Amino acid sequence: MKLKLILTSCLIVLGMNAQARDYQYQTVNGDLTKTRIYTLDNGLKVYLSVNKEKPRIQTYIAVRTGSKNDPAETTGLAHYLEHLMFKGTKQFGTNNPVAEAPLLDEITQRYEVYRKLTDPEQRRQAYHEIDSVSQLAAQYFIPNEYDKLMAAIGAQGTNAFTSNDVTCYTEDIPSNEIENWAKIQADRFQNMVIRGFHTELEAVYEEYNIYLSDDGDKVWKAMGEKLTPTHPYGTQTTIGTQEHLKNPSIVNIKNYFNKWYVPNNVAICMAGDFDPDKTVAVIDQYFGNWKPASDVSQPVFPEQKSLTASVDTTVIGQQAEEVWVGWLGKKASDLQCDTLGVIEEMLSNGKAGIFDLGLNQSMKVQVAQAGMMPMQDYSLFFLVGMPKPGQSLEEVRNLMIEEIDKMKKGNFSDDLIPSVINNRKLTWQKGLDNNLWRVRLQMGAFINGISWEQEVGELDRVSKMTKQQMTDFANRFFTDGYVTIFKAQGVDSTQKKIDKPAITPIPANRDMVSQFVKDIQNSKVEPIQPVFVDFKKDITLTETKKKLPVIYKQNKDNDLFTLVFRYEFGHQDDNRYSVATDYLDYVGTDQLSAADIKQQFYQLACNYSIHSNADCVNVTLSGLSENMQPALQLLEKVLHHAKADKTSYDQFIDLTLKARDDRKKDQRTCFDYLYHYGVYGSHNIRRDDMTEKQLRETDPQQLLDLLKNLSTLEHRVLYYGPLSEKALSDMITKEHQTPKALLPVPKGKPFTAEQTPKDEIWIAPYDAKNIYMRMFHNEGRAFRLDEAATITIFNEYYGGGMNGIVFQEMREARGLAYNASARYFRPERKGQSEFFFTHIITQNDKMMDCVNHFHCILDTIPQSEAAFQIAKEAVIKQMASQRTTKFNTISRYLTMQKLGYDYDINEKIFRDLKDVTLQDIVRFEQQQIARKPYRYLLLGDEKELDMKSLERIAPVKRLTLEEIFGY
CATH class of the missing domain: 3.30.830.10 (Metalloenzyme, LuxS/M16 peptidase-like)
Incomplete structure (x- = not known):
């Protein structure tokens, strides 16, 4: 089935009878998600999109409030409330709400006193008293009852997130549990009770510590301060300040909840397998009595003045250096965002964007990308670049600005905008299969005040854009009024240590179960019958005319295909293939330049990739089936005629070595390498790379010839797409050239997990306010x-x-x-x-x-x-x-x-x-x-750790980053 992406702007209103009531809803002609939008009498918005692929439903409950709405005196409040929403209500999370209530009230008042104290000894005493009262309240607290409820109904993906303008609660539920889900959520959003406060506050501190080591958060903070200096986007962060986190106000949290968590400020977004008529009736049954607020208008802030000249600032952190450039745009609901979205992909789409070809493929920088963040009040368009060896951040910034200037002059391919549109159509096709993609679309429209007609009509609007319109817009938008954030590499001296508070552990009370939980557990729902894949029926094992094995499954839903040539060897057998596939991205053939190749794939709305995993190599081609044959022809040309040259290879080595060095500056990456070293030893997929010496001594054409000769090795064809078996066989036989007899694949030393016969402590260094630790056991x-x-x-x-x-x-x-x-x-x-x-x-x-x-x-x-x-x-x-x-x-x-x-x-x-x-x-x-004996794997700063206590457990083996990375 070929997807027709013609979206009309006709809004229609329909009526449906559900449980003896007419529920009015809106749809948009041509909407491929077929979303219905209901507005209940109390103002609650309900977005419903049916997708019958599997008996599950992705749900979002989105509240139109975020850190922008935090009181200035208690920033981080929206995010902390998000955490507290998991603590229960009067019906669950407690075994005696009446006895518990006065203790919770006392804790609330004690925090109001505590947050105003400045004397350290008085604060310690006040916190000790809070801890004591919390112990009394904890005898009635049943922790994690919300999560028990979600587990009882078979939910997955239980989580939430907070940003500038939104707080959103997520679940993926079985399709037969809609009523139980609605019953739980309605109680949660109308009757939230704040309990378990001080231990959850510690969890938020720990989240704050994680953010301290993420330089990206520093960049966003600095960007906001410069572009929106009198708006909360620039004056406060989602996580909040350390001072405010240590001095919370439960009173402010309750007031915030009562103001913003009201039905006329909330949307329920659902995509999956359900009957929309029955579903909206269930939602109305449980949420319909939720009382709306008289005023949910968003706060108004002074209009941000446009910059007339560029502004620079610097932030410091341990991660690799990079440079960000940002312009302030109009709010997300403004049609300007249509144009900015297209420009984002014109500049960097991973294949044939202006940055992709002009900077990345030509290796003028290490990395250059563009992006946009649409928000409720303003949008941010940004560029981000990383320098190649010996290059300054100013040079990277200037090179990106030069490419913007070329775009302003129209110096880009006439095919670029049509190609962007075609690939956007491809994105929509892929997205329709994904319930999460659908609800994110719904949430964004609701939070940003975008009508559904405008949301789903974007593709139709941008399809009409011309090159002249884009260049005219670029000249108006990309002025000298931009902000540059130089993210330098170094030690951030502004980070402050947070002392561990004296907390008495609260009881888990895991044997206690509230009546509410029992009722959900005992509720009767029509069970979903499992369906397991039957390989004899669900796939076809066949072969091409040349006897090449094929695993085949036909796609009867749309015009998308995935074709894989799979080889049963990988990085553990020959580590050169990983380097070869990376280098291939920078070279052309005897007839096509690297830029030509990327542009042609992008024009075809097809993508190819080569991945050398631990034990397999996959050459993957995917995209629009109507373009599969020319895309396969192009892929074969690339693999069989790729042409190396010494200059590009030397540049490639320099970038590769710098990227390796950059990895050692990132905390999560360092721990990932430590973990693989601790589990597999020195021979592991993270560490077993070609050395610098091997890279420099290797003939680059020999690397590319490895890929050329892949088709001579034993492999299989994996296919999911619209073609018949015969049509696929004919195409593979014609386009994929193989010899009569295939050669065996190489075999090396497998990556094997090491056993842990005794206790050991392995520690690698990283200067941070927290540690990452795993205890690993293998016998x-x-x-x-x-x-x-x-x-x-x-x-x-x-x-x-x-x-x-x-x-x-x-x-x-x-x-x-x-x-x-x-x-x-x-x-x-x-x-x-x-x-x-x-x-x-x-x-x-x-x-x-x-x-x-x-x-x-x-x-x-x-x-x-x-x-x-x-x-x-x-x-x-x-x-x-x-x-x-x-x-x-x-x-x-x-x-x-x-x-x-x-x-x-x-x-x-x-x-x-x-x-x-x-x-x-x-x-x-x-x-x-x-x-059992364990191998303790720790990443942290020894100077900040209790090493003597560790040494009493087992001998400590100190590793260097060079050891765990292999360079």
Whole structure:
């Protein structure tokens, strides 16, 4: 089916009868998402878009308020309220709301006193008293009951986020749980109770510490300060200030909730498998009595003055240096954003943009990109660039500005704008398959005050844009009134250490269950019957006329295709292929330049990629099926006729080495490399790269010839698309040239997880206010299918999410971390071993608290039959509503093949779930995890850590970044 992307601007209003009531809704002719928009009597907006691919529904509940609406005296409030929305209501999260209420009121008043104290000793005493009252209140608190509710209905993706203009709450639920979901959310949004305050505040501090090491947040803050100096976009941040986080006001939070969390300031966005008539009736049933506010108008701030000259500023941090350039645009609902969105892709689309060809492909800089951020009051258009070796940030900025000047003069291909439009159509086609994409579209329209007619009509509008219009706009918009943020590399001396507060852990009360939770658990819903992939029916194993094996599945939904040439060897067998695929991006052929190649693929609305994974190489081509043949012809030309030259290769090596060095400046990346080093040793996918010496001594044409000769090696064709088997076979036979006999693929040394026969502590250095830590255990245990169901429920019960033991104990009860989890891993390939690890990111002076309590819950696993039953029901409902479709069917087949199965083992796992007991979980944990030797992997600053306590656990092995990175 070919998608027709013609969007009309005709708005129609329809009526439908649902449960004896007419619900009026709006639709837009030509809307490919077929979204219905309802407005209930109390002003609540409801966006509904049906997608029947699988029996699940993505939900967003979006509140039109964010950090822009924070009181100036308590910034970070919107974000903190987002956290507190998970603590329950009078109906859940408590075992006695009447007895609890006066204690919560006392805590509220004590915080009002505490936040105004300045004397350190008085503050310590006041906090101690808050902690004492919190202990009394905690006897009535049932932590994580919201997450138990979501687990009970089989929800996934339970989360929330806060930004400048929005606070949004997300769930992915089974399609038969709409009423239970609505009942829970309606109670939550109308009757939120603030409890567990001081331990959750510690979790927010930990999140703040994570932000301290992310220089991107410093850049955004500086950009806002310069472009919107008298607007909250520039005067306050979403996470808030350290001072305000340490001096919170529950009174302000309650006032904020009462003002903004009202139905006429909220939208429910849903996409998935449901009956919209029945669904809106259910939503009205539970949300219809929610009282609207008389005034939900957004605050008005002084208009931001346009800059008449460029303004520069510098921020400092440990991450790699880069430069940002920003212009202030009109609000998101202004049609100016249409044009800015097209210009963003004209400049950098990853293939044939002005920056892609003029700066990136030609290696004039390391990286140059453009982007835009549409917001409720203003939009931001920005450029970001990273320097190549020996280049200054000013040079990078000037080169990007020069490319903007070329665009203003019309010095770009006439094909660029039509190509941008075609690729936008491709994006829409792909997006329609994705429920999350649909609800994000709905949320953005609601938050930014954009009519649905305008939202879905954007593609039609931009399709009419001309080159002259774009150049005229560029000359008006890209003035000298821009801001430059130089992000220099260095130590940020403004970071302040936050001392660990004296918190008495609150009880987890995991055996307590409110009546509300019991009612949800006992509610009767029509069960969803599981459907597991049947490889004999759902895919076809065939071959081309030249006997090339093919795994085939036909796409009967749209005009998109994915074609993969798959080779069963990878980085562990030959690490040169990773370098070859990267270098290929910078070269042309004997007839086409690198720019020509990128432009032609972009014009065809097709993409290609080559990935050298640990144990496989995939050459992937995807896009519009009508252009598959010319795209495949072009790909074959690129692979067989790529032409190296010494100059480009030397530049490529310089960029590669700088990129490697930049990785060592990023905290998350350093920990990722430490983790792989700790699990796999020195021979791992992160570290096993060609050395600088090898790179410089290698003939670049030999690297490209590796890709040229791929077609001579044993491989398979994977295909999901509209073509028939015969048509595919004919095209592959004609365009993909292979010899009569294929050669065997290379075989090297597999990446193998190391065993941990004794306790060890491995630490690598990074100067930050927090540590990243994992405790890793592996005794070489082989995969046992009969235990898979037990492991699946164990992961859910113990460490899988906010309802898990680890999250409850480490974050909810003790406020030790923002991020804490644990997981028992099944192997990905036959012959590999299972292993287990814990994970936490925590403040430096909380390290030993984390280590000690991890051991407590590892050696003596907390047991709760009630929590176990919720975890078990969650897994059953999640698996029952899973569906393996489209190209994922082929991927699943390959996954099972690697494990040595010719069927989907999920079917057996699902059957076995019903027989798993809490005793099975405890027995498994005690046998495989408790009191085992662990390899502790820590990334942090020794000067800030209690090293003596660590040394009492096991010998400390100090690693350098050079060791874990391999360079």
